[in-house]
Amino acid sequence: xxxxxxxxxxxxxxxxxxxxxxxxxxxxxxxxxxxxxxxxxxxxxxxxxxxxxxxxxxxxxxxxxxxxxxxxxxxxxxxxxxxxxxxxxxxxxxxxxxxxxxxxxxxxxxxxxxxxxxxxxxxxxxxxxxxxxxxxxxxxxxxxxxxxxxxxxxxxxxxxxxxxxxxxxxxxxxxxxxxxxxxxxxxxxxxxxxxxxxxxxxxxxxxxxxxxxxxxxxxxxxxxxxxxxxxxxxxxxxxxxxxxxxxxxxxxxxxxxxxxxxxxxxxxxxxxxxxxxxxxxxxxxxxxxxxxxxxxxxxxxxxxxxxxxxxxxxxxxxxxxxxxxxxxxxxxxxxxxxxxxxxxxxxxxxxxxxxxxxxxxxxxxxxxxxxxxxxxxxxxxxxxxxxxxxxxxxxxxxxxxxxxxxxxxxxxxxxxxxxxxxxxxxxxxxxxxxxxxxxxxxxxxxxxxxxxxxxxxxxxxxxxxxxxxxxxxxxxxxxxxxxxxxxxxxxxxxxxxxxxxxxxxxxxx
Numbered sequence: 001x002x003x004x005x006x007x008x009x010x011x012x013x014x015x016x017x018x019x020x021x022x023x024x025x026x027x028x029x030x031x032x033x034x035x036x037x038x039x040x041x042x043x044x045x046x047x048x049x050x051x052x053x054x055x056x057x058x059x060x061x062x063x064x065x066x067x068x069x070x071x072x073x074x075x076x077x078x079x080x081x082x083x084x085x086x087x088x089x090x091x092x093x094x095x096x097x098x099x100x101x102x103x104x105x106x107x108x109x110x111x112x113x114x115x116x117x118x119x120x121x122x123x124x125x126x127x128x129x130x131x132x133x134x135x136x137x138x139x140x141x142x143x144x145x146x147x148x149x150x151x152x153x154x155x156x157x158x159x160x161x162x163x164x165x166x167x168x169x170x171x172x173x174x175x176x177x178x179x180x181x182x183x184x185x186x187x188x189x190x191x192x193x194x195x196x197x198x199x200x201x202x203x204x205x206x207x208x209x210x211x212x213x214x215x216x217x218x219x220x221x222x223x224x225x226x227x228x229x230x231x232x233x234x235x236x237x238x239x240x241x242x243x244x245x246x247x248x249x250x251x252x253x254x255x256x257x258x259x260x261x262x263x264x265x266x267x268x269x270x271x272x273x274x275x276x277x278x279x280x281x282x283x284x285x286x287x288x289x290x291x292x293x294x295x296x297x298x299x300x301x302x303x304x305x306x307x308x309x310x311x312x313x314x315x316x317x318x319x320x321x322x323x324x325x326x327x328x329x330x331x332x333x334x335x336x337x338x339x340x341x342x343x344x345x346x347x348x349x350x351x352x353x354x355x356x357x358x359x360x361x362x363x364x365x366x367x368x369x370x371x372x373x374x375x376x377x378x379x380x381x382x383x384x385x386x387x388x389x390x391x392x393x394x395x396x397x398x399x400x401x402x403x404x405x406x407x408x409x410x411x412x413x414x415x416x417x418x419x420x421x422x423x424x425x426x427x428x429x430x431x432x433x434x435x436x437x438x439x440x441x442x443x444x445x446x447x448x449x450x451x452x453x454x455x456x457x458x459x460x461x462x463x464x465x466x467x468x469x470x471x472x473x474x475x476x477x478x479x480x481x482x483x484x485x486x487x488x489x490x491x492x493x494x495x496x497x498x499x500x501x502x503x504x505x506x507x508x509x
Contacts, residue, residue, distance in 0.1 A: 019218075020211035027207045028200055035199060039192035046188055047179075054157045054179050061094070061175055062161055099156070099176035105169060114176065125172050128160025155179040217245040221252055233260035265440075272441030272469070276318055280311035321470040325440065328477050335377040335481060339505050342372035342381070342418050346407050349385045353393070360397040364389070365404040372409055372418040373505040376482045384478040387471040388422040388498050396426035400495060409504060416504045417484070423497040429490035437488055438476045441469040475500070 094100055099114030107125040109118045116124075158176040162169045180186070217239055224235050233256055237249040284307075290296075291304040327333045350366040357364040374381075385405075392403045404423045409416055429437060436442045472486075479486045479500050490496035 020208060020215050023211045024204060024207040027211075028204050031203050032196070032200055035196045039196060043185070043188060043192060047185055050179050050184065051157065054177050058157060058159050058175055058177050061098075061177075062159060062173070065173065065175070095177070095181070097154070097178050097181060099158070099174065101174040102163070102171055103174065104171045107172075110171065116176070121174060124158055124160060124174050124176075128158075128172060128174070214245075217241070217249055221249060224252075228256070233263060269440055273318075273322060276441065276469070277315060280315050283311050284308050318470070321474060324474060325470060325477070328474075328481075333481075335380060337375050337377060339373055340376055340378050340381065342374055342407050342420060342502070343369040345378065345381050346385060346405055346420065349382060349389060350405055353386065353389050356390070357393050357403060360393055361401065362393050362396055363402045364393070365402060366406075368406065370408060372407055374418050374482070374502045375505050376502065380478045380481070384475050384500065385420055385422075387475050388420070388500070391471050392422050392424040392426070392496070392498070396424040396495075399427045400425040412501070414503070417501045418504050419502075420500045421497060422499075423495065425495040428492040428494055429488070429496055430492055434488060434490055438472045438486070439469075440473045443469045472498075 094113065097115060099116050100111075101109060101113070101116070101121045101124075102111040103109050103121060103125045107122045107129075109121050112118065112121055156176045156178055158174060161173045161175070163171040163173055217237070220237055220239070224237055228235055236253045236256060238253065239246050239249040241249075287304045287307045291301055296304075324333075346366065347369055350364060354364050389403065389405060396403055402425050404421075406421045406423070407419065408421075409418045411417075433442075475498075476486050479502065482502050484500060484502035486498065486500045488496060488498050
């Protein structure tokens with residue numbers, strides 16, 4: 001029993017803390033205020049109409065009484081201060097519960113009919129006289145009072161009018177009528193209260209149902225978020241509605257798609273990095289095992305050490321590139337922008353890499369060096385052009401004989417741009433591989449690394465025999481960080497051309 005109460009209390013707390021309950025509560029509170037104001041207005045207008053009707057009824061009866069023969073001259077009161085033909089049976093003049101009384105100038109009751117006492121009549125006469133009822137033959141005072149009728153309080157309206165004989169006031173006529181003889185206001189109040197409560201109950205139930213129905217997409221979002229795990233981001237809401245919650249669901253789906261793509265890239269990145277590191281580590285282990293397995297000549301030990309050194313250099317470049325991309329992705333790379341000359345940077349890169357090109361039997365052509373001013377970080381621009389030239393030399397070696405480096409400027413839609421173009425006559429890139437050459441770790445010829453392990457191929461002395469597939473990704477990041485971009489065109493058997501375009505100094509938006 002105690003456990004049941006505890007669960008019930010927890011469930012009630014959960015309901016009261018929910019958004020749909022609060023929305024429903026606010027809706028009911030606002031509706032209650034509206035109904036309260038509306039009911040008060042209806043009740044007030046009805047009460048005012050009843051008072052107006054009562055006053056019109058009393059005034060009509062006064063006119064009837066004043067129209068009696070001799071009333072206006074006071075002759076009807078010469079013998080006694082009573083209204084002729086009106087005694088204990090007022091006939092059609094008065095309705096049930098209406099009041100008629102006649103008093104002298106001192107307030108003493110001469111004639112009375114209706115559910116009021118003589119003391120009440122005296123008090124009414126005194127109040128009427130104090131308000132000026134006796135100042136003229138046809139003036140009267142309007143009073144409002146509550147009196148006991150059939151043991152229940154009822155609101156009455158009274159008129160105190162003077163009775164004159166010549167120019168003297170000899171008495172007062174008091175005529176009263178209940179404001180609500182049929183109990184309309186009571187029934188109206190009861191109707192407003194019961195109708196309002198019924199409306200609020202229906203609104204509470206209906207509002208809760210509508211809020212629950214409107215928030216079902218939120219439940220779906222919550223449930224989907226709970227089902228999403230680190231290894232499975234394939235769940236989607238796909239509500240298909242065009243309202244605000246539909247837009248929220250679409251945004252949530254787009255976020256999941258971006259996260260899934262990012263996680264897939266991260267997994268691929270990790271897998272590729274592991275693969276790239278596994279190959280040189282395998283080679284190092286293989287060569288070390290061979291060297292330690294049996295006695296070898298000095299030349300064989302030297303050859304093994306050269307292979308190990310080459311693989312170590314490859315791993316060092318790979319780790320450095322990984323760190324560079326990691327800092328770039330994390331936003332930790334800060335560019336030091338200054339006005340630099342692309343021509344000077346290109347000359348510096350060409351002079352430094354000419355030795356690498358000649359070792360691989362490649363002719364590095366470079367001429368026509370115009371002055372191209374851009375706003376950029378000199379070191380990163382050197383790295384960008386160096387990666388392009390090294391990539392061209394690496395893949396041209398053995399199949400081509402020439403790499404050409406050109407720079408220039410041209411007008412563009414957003415202003416003038418400077419371009420750097422690296423062209424080779426190597427094997428080219430297949431059309432299906434060309435869109436992915438800037439992806440991380442993507443290499444057109446992945447059989448190269450496998451052959452290195454299985455066949456024991458020797459690395460080149462310059463260390464450029466194998467690539468990590470990160471150089472072009474770094475080129476793309478540097479180009480975009482400088483407000484430009486990089487593109488590639490290629491034809492199998494004829495070579496490839498990589499082109500970087502950067503906004504000239506003063507042309508940035």
